[in-house]
Structures are given as C-alpha cells and as structure tokens.
Amino acid sequence: RYIYRTGDESRVYFKNHGNLSNINYTNLIKLRSMKKRAINVDLDVNWTSPILYYIDKKLNSKRILQVLKYIQENTCIKFLEGPPTNQGKTRLIYVKKNFCSSLIGKALYEYQDTDVWLTDYCASNFGMVGHETLHALGLRHEHQRHDRDNFVEIYNENIPPSFLDESKTIYSRNFETFDIPYDYGSIMHYAGKLVETNGKIFMKVKNIDPYNEMIGQIDMFSFNDIKLINHYYCSKNCSMSQHKCKNGGYIHWYQCGTCICPKGYYGRDCGYFKQISNYCG
Numbered sequence: 521r522y523i524y525r526t527g528d529e530s531r532v533y534f535k536n537h538g539n540l541s542n543i544n545y546t547n548l549i550k551l552r553s554m555k556k557r558a559i560n561v562d563l564d565v566n567w568t569s570p571i572l573y574y575i576d577k578k579l580n581s582k583r584i585l586q587v588l589k590y591i592q593e594n595t596c597i598k599f600l601e602g603p604p605t606n607q608g609k610t611r612l613i614y615v616k617k618n619f620c621s622s623l624i625g626k627a628l629y630e631y632q633d634t635d636v637w638l639t640d641y642c643a644s645n646f647g648m649v650g651h652e653t654l655h656a657l658g659l660r661h662e663h664q665r666h667d668r669d670n671f672v673e674i675y676n677e678n679i680p681p682s683f684l685d686e687s688k689t690i691y692s693r694n695f696e697t698f699d700i701p702y703d704y705g706s707i708m709h710y711a712g713k714l715v716e717t718n719g720k721i722f723m724k725v726k727n728i729d730p731y732n733e734m735i736g737q738i739d740m741f742s743f744n745d746i747k748l749i750n751h752y753y754c755s756k757n758c759s760m761s762q763h764k765c766k767n768g769g770y771i772h773w774y775q776c777g778t779c780i781c782p783k784g785y786y787g788r789d790c791g792y793f794k795q796i797s798n799y800c801g
Contacts, residue, residue, distance in 0.1 A: 526622055526652075526655055566752070567597070567610075567658075569596065569753070570599060570600040571599050571612050572602030572609060572610070572611040572612065573588060573599050573600070574601070574602045574604060574611050574612075574614070575613075576613070576614055576615045579614055579638060579640070579643045580640070581614075582644075583643060583645060584614050584638075584649050586646055588653070591657075591746075594746050594750075595746060595753060596750070596754035596757055596773040596774070599612075608630055609630050610626055610627045610633055610634060611634070612634050612653075613635045614635075614636045614649075615635050615636065615638070616637075616640070616643075617637035617639065618639060619637065619639060620638055620639055620642040620648060620652060621636075621652070622636045622637065622652040622653070622656045623655070624658065624659075625656070625657070625658040626656075626658075634656050636653065636656050638652065645738065647737070647738030647739050647740065648738055650738075650741055651707050651708060651738065654708060654745065654749070657749060657753075659745075659749075660690060661686065661709065661710060662702070662706040663709050663710055663735075664687070664690045665697060665702060666689060666690060666691055668702065670702070671726060672723050672735075673724050673725075674687060674722065675720075679717060679722050680717065683716050683717065687722065696752075698751040698752070700744050700747060700748055701768070703742055704725065704734045704735050705742040706742045706744060707738060707741050707745055708745065709735045709736060709737075710723065710735070710736055711736020712724050712725070712732055712735060712736065723735070743768075743783065744768075747768075747780075750770055757774065757776070758771045758772075758776035760776075761776035763776060763777050763778075763788075763789070764789060765779035765780075765789055766789050766790045766791045767781070767782065767785045767790045768790070769785065769789070
C-alpha cells in the first residue's frame with residue numbers, strides 16, 4: 521500500500537503566469553499506502569475532527585488561516601492549532617519549500633504528519649493554498665475522474681513524460697465521486713494550457729468552448745468542492761435524516777432538516793429558483 525505526494529504544482533496552476541519555480545516537475549513520489557480517488561475513502565488515511573494544524577514560522581500565515589477558516593465555516597471539519605512538534609497525533613503542517621506540493625490524505629500513522637509544502641508565492645494565494653489543502657484532506661484532481669473523457673479531451677502528444685501521472689484517468693473503482701457531477705469550475709481542475717506543457721494545450725473542454733476559460737480557476741472553492749468534503753466527512757452527522765435536497769443541494773451537516781443550495785436556488789429542499797430581474801440600471 522502507498523500514499524502519494526503530488527508533484528511540483530507551482531508549475532501547473534496557471535495558463536500564462538510564467539514559470540514560478542526553477543525546480544523541474546517531480547514525479548509522483550510513492551511514500552505510503554493510499555488508493556487514488558476523487559476523495560480517498562480509506563478510513564486509515566482520512567481525518568477525524570478536530571484536525572491539528574501547524575504553520576511554519578517562515579511562511580506568511582494569512583491565506584492559510586483564511587483557507588482553514590473557510591473550510592471550517594462551510595463544513596463540519598474543525599481545525600485546532602497544534603504544537604510545533606508531533607506529540608503522537610498527526611498534524612496538518614504547512615512547510616516553506618521551493619515548490620508547492622502535498623501529501624494526499626492523512627498520514628497512515630499518528631506519529632507522522634501530513635505536510636503541505638508551499639513557496640512564498642503559493643502561500644500568498646488563497647486558491648493555491650486551498651488546492652493543496654484539499655489534497656491533504658484526501659481530494660484528487662477533478663480532471664482525473666474516471667468519467668473525464670466525456671467532458672474533456674486530452675492531447676497526450678503535448679504531455680511531457682514527467683507530467684503523465686497528474687493527467688491520466690483514475691479508474692472508477694478507486695475514485696469516489698458520490699454521484700457529484702463533473703465540475704469544470706473545481707479548484708482541483710487544471711487549466712488546459714500549463715507552464716509544464718510549455719504553453720501547449722494538453723486538455724480541452726468538449727462541446728462547450730467557453731468552459732475552457734473556466735477550467736483552472738484558482739480564486740475560490742467551487743460549490744461542488746465543498747459538497748464533496750461534506751459528503752465524505754459530514755454525512756454521518758445526518759445519517760438518520762430522511763430529508764432530501766433538490767437541484768444539486770446537500771443536507772446541512774448541523775441542521776439535518778435543511779439543505780445547502782447552489783447559487784440560484786433556495787428553500788429547505790432547494791426547490792425554489794430565485795428569479796433574476798431583467799432590469800438594468
């Protein structure tokens with residue numbers, strides 16, 4: 521069994537942001553056991569709340585704390601600042617490095633930590649910190665879903681060998697999506713043109729050309745990013761609830777008779793659509 525670390529993602533977040541790292545893309549490193557999934561559902565390598573965290577004093581903590589606060593306010597997960605050394609309980613630790621990377625899921629043993637590596641630049645960007653933090657919580661890349669070929673086309677001839685691990689499909693038996701639709705706007709979705717592919721298009725949205733401008737966004741978690749976290753970590757809070765949500769909503773983790781609704785919908789079951797005014801001015 522293995523757990524995995526991502527490669528240097530400072531080189532793959534961007535469409536045309538330039539080379540932010542002088543480190544060559546590192547192959548996926550096998551460290552300890554983990555199955556590849558949209559979110560890893562192996563209980564041995566996923567977290568229980570509260571999650572202890574620690575931030576390297578060499579890093580600016582502002583964006584990191586904002587990311588943890590956002591996740592805490594929008595899921596059942598709680599974070600608690602931990603000690604500077606491991607005291608027998610796995611910590612989520614943010615460490616200053618010269619590239620950006622994360623272990624995927626909780627370390628297998630309590631005396632080991634799950635470390636997120638960040639450059640100063642990555643640490644200053646909410647989306648980059650968010651992307652790596654979701655890896656640490658167990659999420660894989662959206663464009664590696666088993667059904668991705670229905671939504672995007674991959675140009676293998678434009679992919680360097682060192683990048684193949686981050687662009688190939690993860691098979692369905694190892695990829696738990698909880699029936700959440702493919703999400704072009706996920707913070708876990710790469711852009712179609714990356715520094716690592718030397719500006720060549722390696723991935724393109726099928727049939728809906730404007731969506732090519734959507735993939736690769738690093739501004740904010742999408743609705744479905746947070747929904748996926750809630751489905752895995754929080755659904756047990758309402759396991760006895762018979763309440764159903766419509767239009768892609770999901771049950772509130774502390775108010776099991778209400779739903780969290782996607783933009784445009786409201787109501788206890790997300791059954792109502794907000795009318796948009798045609799008035800401009």
